Amino acid sequence: MGFEDAVATGLAPDGGLLVPEALPGLSGELAAWERLDYADLALEFFRRFAGPMDAGALERCVRRAYAGFDDPRTAPLRRLDDRLFVLELFHGPTLAFKDFALQLLGNLYEHQIGRTGETINVLGATSGDTGAAAIHGLLGKPGVRSFILYPRGGVSPLQERQMTCTGSDTVFPLAVAGSFDDAQRIVKEIFGDMDFRRRHHLSAVNSINLARVLAQCVYYFYAYFRLPEDRRDEVEFIVPTGNFGNVLAGWWAFRMGLPVSRFCVATNRNDILWKLFRTGVYEAGSVKPSLAPSMDIQVASNFERFLHEHTGGDAARVRETMATLREKGRVEFADFRHDRFRATRADDEGIRAITARVWRKHGYIVDPHTACGFAEIDGAKNTVVLGTAHPAKFPEVVAEATGQSATHPTLEALKRRGPRKWDLPAETGAVKAFLTETLT
Numbered sequence: 032m033g034f035e036d037a038v039a040t041g042l043a044p045d046g047g048l049l050v051p052e053a054l055p056g057l058s059g060e061l062a063a064w065e066r067l068d069y070a071d072l073a074l075e076f077f078r079r080f081a082g083p084m085d086a087g088a089l090e091r092c093v094r095r096a097y098a099g100f101d102d103p104r105t106a107p108l109r110r111l112d113d114r115l116f117v118l119e120l121f122h123g124p125t126l127a128f129k130d131f132a133l134q135l136l137g138n139l140y141e142h143q144i145g146r147t148g149e150t151i152n153v154l155g156a157t158s159g160d161t162g163a164a165a166i167h168g169l170l171g172k173p174g175v176r177s178f179i180l181y182p183r184g185g186v187s188p189l190q191e192r193q194m195t196c197t198g199s200d201t202v203f204p205l206a207v208a209g210s211f212d213d214a215q216r217i218v219k220e221i222f223g224d225m226d227f228r229r230r231h232h233l234s235a236v237n238s239i240n241l242a243r244v245l246a247q248c249v250y251y252f253y254a255y256f257r258l259p260e261d262r263r264d265e266v267e268f269i270v271p272t273g274n275f276g277n278v279l280a281g282w283w284a285f286r287m288g289l290p291v292s293r294f295c296v297a298t299n300r301n302d303i304l305w306k307l308f309r310t311g312v313y314e315a316g317s318v319k320p321s322l323a324p325s326m327d328i329q330v331a332s333n334f335e336r337f338l339h340e341h342t343g344g345d346a347a348r349v350r351e352t353m354a355t356l357r358e359k360g361r362v363e364f365a366d367f368r369h370d371r372f373r374a375t376r377a378d379d380e381g382i383r384a385i386t387a388r389v390w391r392k393h394g395y396i397v398d399p400h401t402a403c404g405f406a407e408i409d410g411a412k413n414t415v416v417l418g419t420a421h422p423a424k425f426p427e428v429v430a431e432a433t434g435q436s437a438t439h440p441t442l443e444a445l446k447r448r449g450p451r452k453w454d455l456p457a458e459t460g461a462v463k464a465f466l467t468e469t470l471t
């Protein structure tokens with residue numbers, strides 16, 4: 032399967048996740064790439080994967096993806112201390128790192144529509160950031176309509192405004208009377224109806240799309256190049272983690288030749304990955320709501336790709352392990368210690384305390400997701416914490432912990448626009464009826 036098809040379909044024909052056939056070795060490119068700006072670096076990187084895709088089209092997709100960021104460096108690396116840095120990944124249109132992938136994916140979809148002439152109707156469920164990033168990645172693309180389900184009352188007011196106050200008539204935010212799990216179940220059931228899916232040209236934008244992970248590899252390279260030269264040994268990236276997509280991207284960057292010493296998987300109170308790296312047991316419980324909602328995940332969908340690496344590319348073993356996990360909700364690995372990974376966790380109280388501490392110590396305001404990354408800094412490493420969201424998205428927690436009011440003009444502007452959304456019952460039939468009525 033080529034790059035363009037992998038982007039368009041999302042899933043492998045057997046329902047599993049796609050991985051690149053082989054990861055290219057890029058250590059020979061590092062010196063030449065060091066001084067490139069973000070878009071040029073992303074372009075050089077994607078050239079290694081995009082195969083037969085038209086070079087001019089690829090360049091347009093990549094450049095336009097990062098043109099709308101509100102910082103000229105796209106992903107500024109901010110120094111907090113001698114050996115401590117934050118990579119700010121929240122300068123895109125929805126102020127969270129998901130824009131890095133979804134702005135690009137939106138352009139790749141547009142290219143695909145131009146190639147095939149077929150319209151795309153995106154259907155997805157969100158607990159907040161992904162829905163907003165997907166909507167903004169697809170906004171204004173001819174031939175694309177977005178239908179995003181979210182739990183009514185279950186996303187933050189600002190996240191809801193990001194989805195409902197776009198002023199666009201091709202965006203359909205659907206507030207269902209249920210939980211995120213209900214929304215996700217409805218979407219799965221609709222995708223399970225192949226006839227309905229085909230008739231309405233439905234497509235998914237979830238965190239498992241290969242292009243999303245690849246787009247996120249780029250900023251690991253970029254961050255490394257922005258480190259002072261005497262701080263490029265013993266580098267640890269700390270990644271606030273939910274679905275494992277972001278940290279998987281870092282791991283792929285390492286496998287392609289980026290000299291990283293270690294990755295730290297930082298979780299909130301939903302700590303199954305923390306337990307896995309400590310005990311070798313992967314056990315899914317029920318999701319507990321936290322101050323960092325985009326990390327409120329139990330079964331990390333990208334974990335399957337990591338397993339592929341961990342088993343040395345043994346696809347049969349990956350399938351077997353994933354099946355056990357689905358049936359029993361628990362898998363035990365004989366030995367899951369890994370010298371390039373460690374894990375930390377922070378509960379809500381910890382998030383508040385960390386936010387206050389980082390402000391006191393460094394005069395820097397973190398959002399609750401990024402705060403999880405500061406749980407345990409290892410002073411022996413040169414540390415880059417990934418800043419995954421802008422603090423202004425979570426003004427209450429920030430105000431409580433630091434006494435500061437975090438604001439952002441993009442979010443203020445949303446308050447002046449009226450919301451457009453549809454309230455629906457948490458029933459697959461009702462959502463299908465809505466789609467049929469809107470699309471025919």
Ligand SMILES: *Cc1c(COP(=O)(O)O)cnc(C)c1O
Nearest residue numbers: 160273274275276277325419420
């Ligand atoms: C999605 C998200 C995460 C988790 O990222 P994964 O790729 O799912 O591990 C962390 N922080 C924020 C702000 C997010 O939106």
